[in-house]
Amino acid sequence: MSATQNEGSRPVSQSELENLVADLRQLITRQELDSVPEIKALRERMDAGLQSVRATAVEAAQEAARQAREAVRVANNYAHDEPWRVAGTALAVGALLGFLLGRR
Numbered sequence: 001m002s003a004t005q006n007e008g009s010r011p012v013s014q015s016e017l018e019n020l021v022a023d024l025r026q027l028i029t030r031q032e033l034d035s036v037p038e039i040k041a042l043r044e045r046m047d048a049g050l051q052s053v054r055a056t057a058v059e060a061a062q063e064a065a066r067q068a069r070e071a072v073r074v075a076n077n078y079a080h081d082e083p084w085r086v087a088g089t090a091l092a093v094g095a096l097l098g099f100l101l102g103r104r
Contacts, residue, residue: 021046024046028042028043028046
């Protein structure tokens with residue numbers, strides 16, 4: 001099972017991950033644990049891991065936005081280069097949808 005899925009094969013949401021991290025942070029930041037060196041090391045590793053995950057998420061979002069912009073640019077160029085083909089395709093799709101909805 002991947003790290004981003006739970007037992008029901010449902011993707012884990014960002015809010016669920018944030019809640020888990022908040023719970024872990026609350027647990028390891030308790031004052032009575034300050035004297036345990038392993039807890040300090042765990043806090044540092046957790047902070048480093050969170051920074052890494054956040055950076056990766058930001059990079060993934062930026063890449064997705066870049067790809068979306070590129071797809072829009074390509075579609076826009078195609079529509080300007082082939083307007084009659086785009087209009088014909090839109091007409092055909094509209095007619096097919098009208099036919100299918102009219103049969104209901």
